[in-house]
Amino acid sequence: MIHKLIKFWLPVLLWAGMIFYFSSIPDLRSGLPDIFDIVFRKIAHAGEFGILAILLWRAILSSSFLQSKQSTINVIVIVIIIVILYAITDEIHQGFVPGRVASPIDVLIDSFGATLAWAVFNKIKNRSK
Numbered sequence: 141m142i143h144k145l146i147k148f149w150l151p152v153l154l155w156a157g158m159i160f161y162f163s164s165i166p167d168l169r170s171g172l173p174d175i176f177d178i179v180f181r182k183i184a185h186a187g188e189f190g191i192l193a194i195l196l197w198r199a200i201l202s203s204s205f206l207q208s209k210q211s212t213i214n215v216i217v218i219v220i221i222i223v224i225l226y227a228i229t230d231e232i233h234q235g236f237v238p239g240r241v242a243s244p245i246d247v248l249i250d251s252f253g254a255t256l257a258w259a260v261f262n263k264i265k266n267r268s269k
Contacts, residue, residue, distance in 0.1 A: 148199040155192050156226065162188075163230050167239025182249050189250035190257025193223045197258060216258065223254040 162168065172180055197219045201212075227250035235242030 144202060148202040152192070152195045152199050155188075155195055159188055159192065159226075159230060160233065163234050163240070164237055166237055182246075185246055185249045186253025186256070188253070189223055189227055190253040192226065193219050193254035193258050194261050196222060197261075219258065220251070220254060224251050227251060227254075 168181075171177070197215065200215050200219060224247065227247045230250070231242040231244070231247055234240040
């Protein structure tokens with residue numbers, strides 16, 4: 141039981157911690173020219189929350205006895221809601237970091253990234269069955 145908790149939930153906690161850490165860095169830039177920096181950071185936002193969604197989905201499925209398709213859909217909804225809530229708190233956190241701003245657009249990008257990552261991951265997973 142403990143092994144299963146560590147195997148599936150520790151990556152979620154570590155990844156969420158990494159997101160928090162990067163959000164704490166004042167005036168975080170990639171070093172690329174302005175337009176490329178903006179695009180890179182938005183893609184990174186979507187990617188990091190996409191990975192969080194996949195890790196969270198794995199963890200929730202491993203922790204429950206959900207077998208039906210309806211239950212799987214419920215897990216997806218729960219994952220997306222949790223990721224959106226974490227994205228909102230991440231943006232609020234960034235609002236208190238010097239050189240960073242809280243952006244509702246970033247919450248939308250994070251939500252899109254989570255949804256897209258889950259859809260791609262699920263498509264690949266179902267294709268291999």
